Amino acid sequence: MHVLEVRDMTRRFAGMTHPAVDSVSFRVEPGEIFGLLGPSGCGKTTTLRMIAGFESPDNGTVLIREREVVSLPPERRNVGFVFQDYALFPHLSVLRNVMFAMRGTPARLREKRAAELLRMVGLTRVDQRMPDELSGGQQQRVAIARALGADPQLLLMDEPFSNLDVALRDATRREVRALLKEQGLNAILVTHDQEEALSFCDRLAVMNAGKIEQVGTPEEVYHHPRTAFVAQFLGRSNLFEGEADGEIARTSMGALSIRPAAHGRVLLSLRPEHIVLTKGCGGELEGEVVAREFRGHDLTYRVRYEDRSIIAHTEYTHSFYPGQRVRLMAREPAVVLRDMNGSAALVPGEAHG
Ligand code: ATP
Numbered sequence: 001m002h003v004l005e006v007r008d009m010t011r012r013f014a015g016m017t018h019p020a021v022d023s024v025s026f027r028v029e030p031g032e033i034f035g036l037l038g039p040s041g042c043g044k045t046t047t048l049r050m051i052a053g054f055e056s057p058d059n060g061t062v063l064i065r066e067r068e069v070v071s072l073p074p075e076r077r078n079v080g081f082v083f084q085d086y087a088l089f090p091h092l093s094v095l096r097n098v099m100f101a102m103r104g105t106p107a108r109l110r111e112k113r114a115a116e117l118l119r120m121v122g123l124t125r126v127d128q129r130m131p132d133e134l135s136g137g138q139q140q141r142v143a144i145a146r147a148l149g150a151d152p153q154l155l156l157m158d159e160p161f162s163n164l165d166v167a168l169r170d171a172t173r174r175e176v177r178a179l180l181k182e183q184g185l186n187a188i189l190v191t192h193d194q195e196e197a198l199s200f201c202d203r204l205a206v207m208n209a210g211k212i213e214q215v216g217t218p219e220e221v222y223h224h225p226r227t228a229f230v231a232q233f234l235g236r237s238n239l240f241e242g243e244a245d246g247e248i249a250r251t252s253m254g255a256l257s258i259r260p261a262a263h264g265r266v267l268l269s270l271r272p273e274h275i276v277l278t279k280g281c282g283g284e285l286e287g288e289v290v291a292r293e294f295r296g297h298d299l300t301y302r303v304r305y306e307d308r309s310i311i312a313h314t315e316y317t318h319s320f321y322p323g324q325r326v327r328l329m330a331r332e333p334a335v336v337l338r339d340m341n342g343s344a345a346l347v348p349g350e351a352h353g
Contacts, residue, residue, distance in 0.1 A: 001066055003186045004028040004051065004154055009060035011046050020046045022210035023060070028154070028188065033180055035204030036190045037197040039233065043210040044190040048156050051188070053077050065153060080147030084159040086139040088131040094118065094142050095127040101149035117145040120183070122175060137168040144176060148185070155180070155187040161196065173200055194234050198222060206230050224259075226338045231269035236300075238270045238310050240334065249334070252308060254285055257333035268334035272300065275312040277326045285328040289320045303328060 004027065011021040021043040028034045036044040049055040051062055053074035061070050069077045080101075088097050098114035105113050118127060121141040131139055140160055147155055160176075161169045177200055180187050191197050197204050198218040205215045206229075214226045225231035228239060242249030244262040249255070251268065258268060277289075287305035294316075301320060303310045305328060312328070320326055 001030070002027045002063070003030055003032070003065060004034075004188070005063040005066075006047070006051065007061050007063070009047070009050060009057045009062065011043075011050060011055065011057050019043075019058075019210050021050070021057070024205075024207075024210075024212050025060075026205050026212060026215055028186060029203075031181075031184050031186065032202045033177065033187045033189065033200060035197040035201030036188065036207060037194065037201075037204050037233075038192065038207030040192055042207040044192075044207055045158055047207075048158055048188065048190050051154075052079055052081060052156055078150075078153045080150055080152035080155045082140070082143050082147050082155065082157040082160045084162050086131070086136075086143045086163075088139055088142055088146070090131055093128050093130060094123070094134070097131065097142055098146045098149050101146045104151055105149075114145070114149065117148055118142070120148075121145045121179060135168070136164050137172045140164065140172060141175075144179070148183075153186065155185055156190075157187060158190045159192070160189070162191075162193070198234070206233060208233070224335055225269055228267060228269070228337050231335070231337060236272050236311055238272065238275070239337075240268045240270065242266050242268050242334075244336065247333075249336075251334075252306065253310075253328065253330070256330050258336050259333040260336060262336045267337045269337055270330055270334040271332070272311045273298075273313040274330060274332035274334075275310065276329045276331050277301065277303065277312050277314055277318065277320060278329070279320070280325070280327060287326055287328055289322050289324045289326055292320065292322060301326075 007025050009021055009024045010019050012019040024047055036047055038044055046055060050057050053072060061068055064077060092100065095114050098117055099110045102110045102113060115127065121144055123138060123141055126134060161173050164172055189200055201218065203217050204221060205212045206221055208229045214221050214230045221230060222234050231237040240251045240253060242251035244258060244264060244266045247257060247261045249258045249266060249268060287303040289301050290304050291302040293300040298313045298315055301312050303312055303326060
């Protein structure tokens with residue numbers, strides 16, 4: 001049984017030329033943390049709000065554990081919410097904030113259960129404090145404990161980590177993921193941060209302009225992007241046009257292995273970490289390093305090859321400098337991108353990162 005099924009959901013706001021959410025469909029399986037990832041304005045929050053019941057779809061439907069919920073108000077959908085700004089009650093202690101949500105628990109058991117939830121999110125000694133006496137990460141954990149207090153079938157989280165500073169964000173993210181997994185809870189995370197979506201979610205939907213462009217595991221969407229948008233939104237990518245003949249395509253970077261096999265004109269994506277740079281001149285694919293960016297664990301280069309700029313990553317042990325001549329080689333097949341209808345051969349594109 002699916003925990004959630006969203007079918008063909010559309011929402012149009014007055015004054016917008018395109019729907020904010022356009023025929024979106026996806027499913028969340030039991031125990032899964034599902035991500036909605038995309039740039040600002042692509043419709044992530046509106047999708048989440050329609051699942052929660054704060055917003056109604058113009059078309060389509062939402063099923064939670066196979067029950068249609070579109071006509072139900074938010075409090076009858078059995079979902080919990082965690083927002084970016086924590087939204088704790090400032091005049092209630094931490095414990096009372098968590099107890100507040102426990103409508104389903106008999107009054108005499110609420111305090112014990114709230115204390116348990118606070119322990120579960122790693123907050124044991126702050127029960128009696130007021131929200132403004134806690135750090136941002138602690139407040140967000142209280143918000144999660146409060147959301148879990150109502151015993152939801154599904155936890156909806158809208159950019160829950162984005163108000164935390166970097167160090168706290170990483171740690172809170174790891175702890176929350178571990179907690180959700182330990183408890184076997186289902187959750188949907190809305191985020192515009194690719195790294196967050198890749199590391200936090202079991203599967204994710206990449207959204208663009210109201211539509212889902214691809215659904216898959218983090219590895220699938222990263223290594224096998226279906227569209228140019230997905231390839232470029234999830235990290236950097238070099239795009240090439242080519243003429244495909246089975247598993248090989250002729251491109252401006254020479255003959256490249258491609259996957260999946262295709263025929264005719266195709267648009268290809270090659271990740272910067274799949275390009276190897278070696279010293280020296282000679283060979284067909286010779287370029288010049290024009291920029292170098294040290295990023296700690298690796299180095300990113302821009303290499304001018306003929307009239308193109310190609311982006312490549314190397315390990316920190318391989319160092320090149322602007323002006324140096326290098327040879328380029330692809331060490332993985334380039335990925336054949338598809339259009340939204342699933343057919344190969346796409347828009348013309350220049351190689352860029
Ligand atoms: P962000 O990450 O910036 O929150 P998002 O992907 O969550 O973006 P939404 O908030 O879902 O995007 O918004 C999608 C589009 O719908 C945007 O163009 C937004 O301006 C518009 N929109 C959202 N809510 C309303 C509303 N109540 N009335 C009119 N337009 C709206």
